[in-house]
Amino acid sequence: MRTSPVWSPEQYGTYADERGRPFADLVRQIRTTDVTTVVDLGCGPGALTATLREAWPTASIVGIDSSPQMIEAAQPYADDHLSFALGDVREWTAPAASLDVIVTNATLQWVPEQLDLLPGFVQALRPGGTLAIQIPGNGNAPSHAILRELAAKEPYAEFARDTSLRPDVPGPADYVDVLSAEGCVVNAWETTYIHALQGDNAVLEWVKGTGARPVLQSLPDGLRAEFEAEYGARLAAAYPQQDYGTLLPFRRIFAVAQKR
Known part of the structure; x- marks a missing residue:
């Protein structure tokens, strides 16, 4: 059994505009001035990290990700001011x-x-520096509830039981509590984006690049196809396709903390 998913930059890039909007909304709330050093922890395939050059064109920017596939995909964005490196956010210092x-x-x-x-x-961070965080908060959405239910059933459970499918994540108030205690002024909020996704069974294509990836990668090839077919059918029923696309409500949680 694979102990960690193999991330696909191509699949993750599906619906890149929708995935990128929260990143842009997050960065717009950063108030630090005279920025010369920036780190993006969990940079993925690098396209969003590269947009930071628009905000701070002379800064030294480093993107870090634990996926070799993502770091390889990010390298074409590298230049004199932007670089990428392999690393685990849990071990980064x-x-x-x-x-x-x-x-x-x-x-x-x-x-x-x-x-x-x-x-x-x-x-x-130096005094006046900023930590900017965005995470999905949609763990209780049908896309994830169905995923957890199927992954807990046999024959899938034998392989998928060790995958991370936690529905609970910190809320804005949790970030305020922790970061205020560290001497930060904190701006925290949440919002729900209503994405109108194009394509057949669009929500399946969305989650195959992110939330469902650990489960799918934990399954043997034949069983993975069976799981995807069952999961996709249930997603298509939960998120019906309309003439204008498929609506995916997606909750996001933000915290921007400026160090005093």
Whole structure:
């Protein structure tokens, strides 16, 4: 059984505009000035990290991700100011008070102990620096509830039982509590985007690149196809396709913490 999913930059890139909107909304709330050093923890295939050059064109920007496939896909975006490196967010450290901005977008939801990591992130910021976080908060949506239900059934459960399918993530108030205690001024909020996705069984294509990936990658090839067919049929019923597309309500949680 695979112990971690093999991420697909191509599949993740499906619906890139919809996936990128929360990142842009997050970055717009960063108020730190004179930015020269930026780290993007969980940079994925690099396209969103590259947009940070628009906000801080002279800054040194580093994208870090634990997936070799994602880091390989990100390399074409690299230049004199932007680089990418392999690394695990749970093990990442930086010299104290050295960074202007840390961004972590759609990454910490995979880390059960994420709140324990936040003090270390804040310590890596210089006074006035900012930690900007965005995570999905849709663990109770039909897309994920159906996934957990199927993954708990045999014959799938034998292989999928060790995959991370936690529906619970911190809410905005949790981030305020932890980051305020670290001496930050915190702006935290949540919103639900209503995406009108194009294509057949669009929600299946969406989750195959993210939330369903660990389960799908845990299954043997033949069983994976069987699971995907059953899961896809149930998703198509839960998210019916309309003439204008398929509506996917997607809750997102944000926290922007500026170090005093």
